[in-house]
Amino acid sequence: MAQVDEFESIFRSALVDIYEYNLLEVTSVLLVTDKSENDIKAYLHDVQRFLSVLGTSVTWNVLSEDDFTTTQDLLDCVEKAKPDLVCSYRNLRSEDWIYQHSLGSYLDVLIQQAAAPVLILPHPNANYAHDHAMENTDRVMAITDHLSNDHRLINYALRFTQVDGSVFLTHMEDQAIFDRYMDIISKVPEINTDDAQEGIREQLLKEPQNYIESCKTVLQENNLPVTIEDIVTFGNRIVEYKKLILDHKVDLLIMNAKDHDQLAMHGMAYPLAIELRQIPLLML
Template sequence: MTKLDQYESAFRSADKAVYAYERIEPREILLVSDVGGEVAERLLDRSRSFLSVLAGDQHRWQRLDGDGFDSVGSLLEAVESREPDLIVTYRHLHSNAWQWPYSLGEHLDVLTQVTAVPVIVLPHPEAGWALPHSLQNTDRVMAITDHLSGDDRLVNWALRFTEPGGACWLTHVESGADFDRLLDVIAKIPEIETETARVLIQARLLMEATDYIEFCRKAIEAQGLDVRLEPRVSMGHRLSEYRRLVEEHRIDLLVMNTLDGEQLAMHGHAYPLAI
């Protein structure tokens, strides 16, 4: 390695994503359901209770009942006309497929891809899939992504949903399969020492997320937020690791990205986790 390469590597390693805290206030919250009347009002009450962290006069809840849309297209039009800052709904609107836990339903599949508005997906009211601790509060929130560093928006939403005195997990899982494929290529290049590459690359991949979470911790302390930050940075099978973390820590709410510019469907691990 030349001195120029060494200087460039040192410069790049010092170039780190710095977290910027911003308090998010979703003023218009829209509950989308396929029911109406008293049933829809009870569902609204349950949703407001679950998201009591968003209580206050600055948050206005609206209902879009089942008779307000009869197709995916009319749902999208109704949502656009309401201009919500946050959507709360559940899987399999206007469908009986909620009996099988294998998809979100066509309405949600399209909605999560078309709208830029965050969508909270609740268990179907009749399905009985909710865990015993779920839908009580949001004092245990987890942000998950395969590229945490620099994703300020995701972190800020996760913090906003976390109740005062609660815990917010910031998690980053590097794909062990992708890492193994990279090492397999490196092993075929005699000029590169495989074991050294394995140690250094793995350390660098995990360090970026770890450093970013430390920036988040300092910013949270500076803001005086009453939230306990729980970092989790690892390498392995992403879906299995996220499921383990959710079950182990009895997470109330997952915050994750659903849009991916390189995909026509929901982002990678987001779909199976949402299901």
């Protein structure tokens, strides 16, 4: 029986998830602001420049401070516009952007309720954005703790990366959680702790690494003019992601935000969105 289990493990470990490329269409964008009609034009120009990767045929619609007063008003406006992408900034209709502790009620609801992805931009009145933020999207990072088979995340990363730009596909296992499980395993006498630690660590990194390799292959087959950089590792996610963004001068961070099993945001999405104010974040 043990030999059968060994053969099954070898077979299962050889299975590889293959990336499925799909060119995403973004034909309409809704920019949500709390600015007056007179102040919108310059800001709209900045956002359009940042998202020049979307092309010139995109239809842009803008909401001003007069278009909504409640979160339900905002949701109704978004539902009516039916955009492919919603752009806004944290702490709409509030001065709380000077603090670092929330996205504000409008974005909290919008990210969870809107059908379209939401792009969170650095607040236009703040000065905490990185120097390269809002310039272009030639360095895009997609982050997750389960990269394999997340085709949608990768497709959005590719769609928002400029020609000849770089896409950083990042899979990070939580070191603290891994250490906790290894500590439990060390207390089970039937399991060789060293073998378990080495084998589990290797397999946890092997699967996303193989998936990224399949992404590179598919990109070559489709002649896509971007470069994929892989980052597969263990660490403290918030600390490491902040460091990676600085080290690689990332222009846009993309992550999953919706969790269909709960009302709150997916996994680490909310704490990361709170911490990472310095660059735009695309919340899927």
